[in-house]
Amino acid sequence: MLYSVRMRAAADATHENGGRHISGAERLVSFDEITPTAAAMLARAFTHSRGQADFININIEAIHQQAIIKVPLLPVITENKPTVSTGRAAALTALRKAGITPRAAKRGMAELLALPDSMRGAILLCAETGVRLDSNAQRGIRVSRMDIADETGFIHWLTKQGFTNIHVREALVLAAKVASCPGILAELCWSDDPEYTAGYVASKTVYIRFPHLKSVGDPIGGRILFVEPNSDIEKLISYLESKPVLVTVPSGGENY
Ligand code: WAQ
Numbered sequence: 138m139l140y141s142v143r144m145r146a147a148a149d150a151t152h153e154n155g156g157r158h159i160s161g162a163e164r165l166v167s168f169d170e171i172t173p174t175a176a177a178m179l180a181r182a183f184t185h186s187r188g189q190a191d192f193i194n195i196n197i198e199a200i201h202q203q204a205i206i207k208v209p210l211l212p213v214i215t216e217n218k219p220t221v222s223t224g225r226a227a228a229l230t231a232l233r234k235a236g237i238t239p240r241a242a243k244r245g246m247a248e249l250l251a252l253p254d255s256m257r258g259a260i261l262l263c264a265e266t267g268v269r270l271d272s273n274a275q276r277g278i279r280v281s282r283m284d285i286a287d288e289t290g291f292i293h294w295l296t297k298q299g300f301t302n303i304h305v306r307e308a309l310v311l312a313a314k315v316a317s318c319p320g321i322l323a324e325l326c327w328s329d330d331p332e333y334t335a336g337y338v339a340s341k342t343v344y345i346r347f348p349h350l351k352s353v354g355d356p357i358g359g360r361i362l363f364v365e366p367n368s369d370i371e372k373l374i375s376y377l378e379s380k381p382v383l384v385t386v387p388s389g390g391e392n393y
């Protein structure tokens with residue numbers, strides 16, 4: 138049996154009552170790991186660079202082994218664009234290469250730039266028209282119930298590529314689950330941690346990092362998931378939120 142451990146933290150009020158999103162985390166762990174995982178999540182919520190958390194939810198649920206599917210990590214490429222504007226332009230190009238129309242790609246970028254503050258979830262947009270598809274204006278869709286299958290192998294795989302921080306680790310696991318979701322063509326993301334400026338575009342086949350998708354000190358980040366036209370949105374949301382997924386390291390531990 139594995140257990141889904143989820144955390145979300147807000148300041149000033151609960152998320153439901155319009156509180157400011159501070160931090161969130163998602164893991165799938167064994168019984169013995171529940172307590173240390175929950176403790177680490179609490180510590181993280183209370184020491185976050187987005188501010189002091191006042192309301193924290195930790196949710197623990199048993200997951201039946203037979204419900205779990207395995208999906209692979211995406212190979213990673215870094216495009217070293219030196220500025221935010223060149224990074225964003227390259228991210229738009231990457232989205233177009235992933236099959237997103239120029240209009241939808243631009244709208245996705247504009248949605249992130251128009252956020253008054255970070256949401257706790259992701260925005261769903263039509264990959265053709267750029268129209269918003271989810272109805273959770275403040276909340277978005279939270280991708281949950283995923284983790285890496287082999288932590289040691291993952292750390293080895295990351296270290297070989299020079300990745301050491303938790304942002305990239307978590308983002309790669311989330312992007313692998315999102316890429317495996319039927320109907321999702323691509324994802325655009327940058328961090329909501331003020332000091333972390335990197336972001337990425339992920340497609341079904343590759344995760345492209347851009348070191349500067351926002352300026353240092355900016356606390357607004359987010360995620361846009363681009364959805365193939367005529368997809369079954371309810372099914373897609375159910376997969377993202379509820380399907381338990383373990384992410385595997387490519388065999389041989391190679392990047393490609
Ligand atoms: N499901 C859906 N949306 C989420 C989730 C989730 N589980 N977690 C975060 N988000 C959304 C939410 O709107 C956050 O405000 C936003 O994404 C950013 O979250 O170097 O750190 O956890 O390759 O701050 C990307 C670059 C880092 C990593 C992303 O995101 C790299 C990051 P953060």
Ligand code: MG
Nearest residue numbers: 160328329330
């Ligand atoms: Mg963050």
